[in-house]
Amino acid sequence: xxxxxxxxxxxxxxxxxxxxxxxxxxxxxxxxxxxxxxxxxxxxxxxxxxxxxxxxxxxxxxxxxxxxxxxxxxxxxxxxxxxxxxxxxxxxxxxxxxxxxxxxxxxxxxxxxxxxxxxxxxxxxxxxxxxxxxxxxxxxxxxxxxxxxxxxxxxxxxxxxxxxxxxxxxxxxxxxxxxxxxxxxxxxxxxxxxxxxxxxxxxxxxxxxxxxxxxxxxxxxxxxxxxxxxxxxxxxxxxxxxxxxxxxxxxxxxxxxxxxxxxxxxxxxxxxxxxxxxxxxxxxxxxxxxxxxxxxxxxxxxxxxxxxxxxxxxxxxxxxxxxxxxxxxxxxxxxxxxxxxxxxxxxxxxxxxxxxxxxxxxxxxxxxxx
Ligand SMILES: Nc1ncnc2c1ncn2[C@@H]1O[C@H](COP(=O)(O)OP(=O)(O)O)[C@@H](O)[C@H]1O
Ligand SMILES: [Mg+2]
Numbered sequence: 001x002x003x004x005x006x007x008x009x010x011x012x013x014x015x016x017x018x019x020x021x022x023x024x025x026x027x028x029x030x031x032x033x034x035x036x037x038x039x040x041x042x043x044x045x046x047x048x049x050x051x052x053x054x055x056x057x058x059x060x061x062x063x064x065x066x067x068x069x070x071x072x073x074x075x076x077x078x079x080x081x082x083x084x085x086x087x088x089x090x091x092x093x094x095x096x097x098x099x100x101x102x103x104x105x106x107x108x109x110x111x112x113x114x115x116x117x118x119x120x121x122x123x124x125x126x127x128x129x130x131x132x133x134x135x136x137x138x139x140x141x142x143x144x145x146x147x148x149x150x151x152x153x154x155x156x157x158x159x160x161x162x163x164x165x166x167x168x169x170x171x172x173x174x175x176x177x178x179x180x181x182x183x184x185x186x187x188x189x190x191x192x193x194x195x196x197x198x199x200x201x202x203x204x205x206x207x208x209x210x211x212x213x214x215x216x217x218x219x220x221x222x223x224x225x226x227x228x229x230x231x232x233x234x235x236x237x238x239x240x241x242x243x244x245x246x247x248x249x250x251x252x253x254x255x256x257x258x259x260x261x262x263x264x265x266x267x268x269x270x271x272x273x274x275x276x277x278x279x280x281x282x283x284x285x286x287x288x289x290x291x292x293x294x295x296x297x298x299x300x301x302x303x304x305x306x307x308x309x310x311x312x313x314x315x316x317x318x319x320x321x322x323x324x325x326x327x328x329x330x331x332x333x334x335x336x337x338x339x340x341x342x343x344x345x346x347x348x349x350x351x352x353x354x355x356x357x358x359x360x361x362x363x364x365x366x367x368x369x370x
Contacts, residue, residue: 249298
């Protein structure tokens with residue numbers, strides 16, 4: 001019976017460790033989204049809670065294991081007692097010396113058992129030491145983008161004036177090929193500016209620099225006149241909402257996926273954002289409506305539906321600066337028009353940078369739209 005409990009406890013313990021690992025993998029895989037929504041403390045908390053559960057189940061497993069070990073010891077010692085018992089008869093008959101028999105059996109078993117247990121503990125220690133080395137390495141890792149010791153506070157909410165001044169930037173893996181070379185841009189507060197260009201031109205990179213995922217090698221990026229390098233990235237990112245080129249959804253319910261934009265948003269706020277993003281209809285049609293799980297990386301939705309959930313999330317954030325990176329590229333013409341209308345309404349009163357995707361050649365692009 002004890003061993004059944006042990007196998008159940010072992011299973012549970014492995015499952016909880018797997019849960020914590022899956023959460024870590026998912027969060028790391030979506031790291032840009034986590035950063036864009038300044039959710040690092042929230043994700044730390046979630047992972048911490050998952051680890052606490054894993055540790056608690058591991059302790060239960062160890063408890064069960066101890067019980068099984070105790071039972072085994074009782075059995076072994078019972079066997080020794082039996083041997084001693086029959087040995088004692090021999091001794092009484094005078095065919096054996098009691099001390100020799102007893103000591104031999106007892107010491108051999110205790111000694112063997114202890115060495116076995118020690119070897120196991122030694123293995124565990126080695127494993128833990130290996131893990132600690134890796135953890136120490138990670139803790140020593142210096143982020144490339146960090147808050148300065150005395151960050152300049154942004155005026156909250158920001159007015160949303162954006163400036164790129166002679167920005168040169170190349171990705172660390174691409175020293176030879178700069179993504180931006182002497183890039184200048186001035187966007188006035190409340191203005192909407194479209195970035196148009198062939199793929200690989202550096203449009204998404206411009207948005208990444210605004211969120212301070214990277215710092216330029218030379219030149220300056222400013223919001224409201226403040227060099228982004230002087231700001232606290234978390235505070236900056238609170239002021240900017242991004243709809244990324246590739247929507248990043250989590251293995252969570254529809255409502256939680258949208259609420260990631262503003263954790264304290266009410267259900268009504270979430271629904272309003274979903275309606276504006278034309279996502280309300282298909283979410284309601286899911287088996288459990290807003291409570292439906294969207295699957296790993298939102299795999300239970302089509303590309304266009306994922307994109308609308310990502311738009312709803314960004315709308316919910318309600319930030320003064322809005323960045324749309326080909327935000328409607330995966331939508332069919334009809335929902336695209338509806339979502340565009342919603343986004344255009346939303347652009348009023350905020351600075352918006354849109355990376356345009358064009359179905360038509362440049363000559364025929366609609367005006368007032370993108
Ligand atoms: N994470 C990255 N690491 C290395 N190179 C990248 C990365 N992202 C983009 N690039 C490169 O930077 C250039 C600009 O990319 P990007 O800004 O994504 O272009 P666009 O959005 O205009 O299509 C491209 O040459 C691309 O290959
Ligand atoms: Mg791009």
